[in-house]
Amino acid sequence: MKLSLLREAVTIVTLMTGIATTAACPVPVVDVFLIEGDDAPGTKTLFENFDRPSLSELGVVAFTADTDDATDADDVVYRGFELVAREGEPAPDAPGASFAAFEFFETGRQINAAGAVVFIATLRDVPAAANRAVYRDGDLIAREGDDAFGTEDRIYEDFGFAGVTDDGTVGFLADLDGNVDFDSAITLGGDILYREGDPVPLPGIPGVWTGNFDELQFNGRGDLIFEGDTQLPSASDKLLLVRRETGGIIEEVLAAQEGQTVETRTGTDTLELILQAALAEDGTWAFRGNLADAPSTADAIILSERGFMTQQGSDVPELPGVVTGNFNGVDVNRHGDVVYLADLEGATPPGVEEGLFVNGCLVITDGVEVAGLPEDTTLSDIGFEDLFINDDGLVVFAASYGGALAGDGLFTFQWPGTSCPADLDRSGEVGFTDLLAVLSVWGPCPPPCPQDLDESGDVGFTDLLTVLSAWGPCR
Template sequence: MFVIVTAGMRLRKSYELQGNVRLSPVTRTPPRESPYHHACASYLWSVTLSERSRRFAVKLLGTRPRHLKSEFGSAHCFDTPRNDYTVHWLTSSAFATVALTLVSASVFAAPLGGTQWQITITDLGVFPGNLGSQGFAINDTGKIVGTSSAGVGSYTVQWINGLISAIPVYSRSGSSIPKDMNDQGEIAGTLVISSLMNQGIYWDAQNNPFPLEGLPSVSGSQVVAHGINVGGHIVGRAQEGSPNFAGHAVIWNKATFETDLGFMDGGSYSEGYGINDAGDVVGAAGIANGSLHAFVWKNGQFTDLATWGGGLTSASVAYAINNNGVIVGKRANVATRWANGAFQALPMPAGVSAFTAAVDVNDAGDIIATGSKGYPLEVGVLWRNGEPIDLGTLPGGNISRAARINEAGEIVGEAKAADGFFHAVKWTVTRASPPCAGDLNGSGTVDAADLAMLLGGWGGANPTLDLNHDGVVNAADLATVLSAWGACF
């Protein structure tokens, strides 16, 4: 696990790492980095704190604990029967606490905007006897759904209060993938039988599965489900039969066919990917010239998102829409946000390619994606308050992928674990304690900029702005900002 705070970022006096790690012996002491270097050589771990062109780093290495001291600071290594180790590091420049646990990894990081975030990634584990798992959706109650695999075939599973259990499937003839879930626990997903055979599935709140109806009067219609809203309306695609086999964006009311959205601008294909609580649908549709364009369908009408903000473009797809009408997806293969008739290419964390798709957005405006760090490396990405945040990976792994985000800002997906298999994971991202209460942007002063941030999120549940953690941005948080007005000390 490795975190760097670079020049230009706000270096806090403390930060913390926690990790689920498989420790292996270290065969040699790492190279000395004078003057801030100490290592528990040939022991359970080692810690490096280096200063090099105003760059500070903390690394974990090694195999067994030991106590060290020096004129620059001290390291304390504690051995316990629980395999729980902690090192406290003190220097004239920084203080770091490193704690290894068996469940999750947590790190403080500062993205481009300078705000510091505490990122915790939790390995959700696998179904007993399985090798890997994937997290696909999380609702506001904290329930998570996904799959768990033994290598051949898979289980459809849920995690409730950290416990994994299998849920029923409509058929064992393929893999049942739960793609989205509402707060009632209703699930939309797809039974994948083969690359050419799919059956959309609706699970009710008791996890009973039902097949989604195909297009009327079409025998053997192929059906795929992508999203579900609070009312149990599902969006996806249903396919015509011979001779055209064209895909239609469709809305279902639970398992019952409700609306065929049809096609846009003379095209012959459409697919719905996201639906908000008002029933607005986003997705992609082919137009007359063969191009694929993102759309929003509202009040029975298509709007071509390629026309927002300056004319037509290359292929675009919209994957999600929140209850404020903010849409996310990709435009010219770049992660994109659409709102109020305009589009924005999303900035990326350092070292992460912009060529990706934003896949989900909550009502607070938090957006998620999976970005490339150069094949085959991938990492989950979060945008919060417009800042891009690298979500990191599990200890010993080098790939993570984000799938869904709930209103509390909790994210689910998958990450490669130290054993080489992908495990379902959950991220929580919280603001590191600011220099003083009310300093929302980390500027060192509580001022009009912080007040504007708070008022912009009024009534919502943005955890960055909810200073007293009561679940809503309200007058209590405003009082905290006003009482701390002025420079932080």
């Protein structure tokens, strides 16, 4: 069946187009979103610096920042240009308390498609045992000292890695009081999904979860990725687990395990460390880590579920004589586009030390001017782990700048590859590799299934025709 389809498809393609040539990397335009000195709406103050941004699927940027207000009133949370919370204001549902500080997390999607923003707040004028809380906009979700969801006799001691689903359900990592061997839990809504001391729910992985969970991220559907410690030997005890739900069925997938064998640019190696994870809206994952056997000039790696791989020491075609150094951040969208930060090494131009990449294509480096910055001002430091890409290809990242004027800012650009969903291998063109990708999974294909271009749950003739109609360079 598939062979017959392939013959027919090849015939059609030959008649339509012939064989296309490989497209060059796109060159998107980087725009200033906000910089120091811009008005902070709703406060009568100016922005002074910016912390971590987050990004919704509708392109709304949420972020934490400081203003030039007094030091006891300068922390703020924004949804786009709308003030969500401000230091010194009363903390809702916490009598006598006011906001003192706010936190976003590098792996957390902290704004959903509807624009709800989740953040962790430190409170003042209350006891230290009750001064941390999770909020969704103005709604208190959980607070230190409260009874912990899903337990009978435990209370919250701290929080981390909060996220919000598209229906407004809040998930977070919490430390619980009491027994230190069972004090870490991952909560979504009113349910504990995973808890230290519970059995690891993966075939072939014996024992229970030990130590703290880390690198959490929820997506809009309520899928989850996280790193957890197990009772396995220390060289293989950390796992990266993805929890996805499709049609009411929960799927738990082992994305990566320290000690596993991986294929790299330099040959077969062993994964030594998992450092940061990312989760797309359809449950597609990516992560960055370190290798055990590669030399220190090639031991950093980024891997994704779609097969994207890049390794420290890879050539940067846009800068002859330059290679990538260590990686400092990663995110992924449902199309498989992987955005990441890398140090740059080798024959770098003056002032160039870091680069931001999408799918191996260099988008921007430090040391360059960006339209919207003051004259004679260049990027000086691209934010560590502070970047996101959504399904429309919009990317937001934090960076510092220097020269005529120094400060921090938030920047965006539109990656054009995601407007070409039939480009399944993200090469910049639709070709035979994409055609074969569709034919290889012909039939029922539950998500994440990038070949199911019409999202019908099956890969069929409509998807095949979508590939054929888009044949050639993406535009």
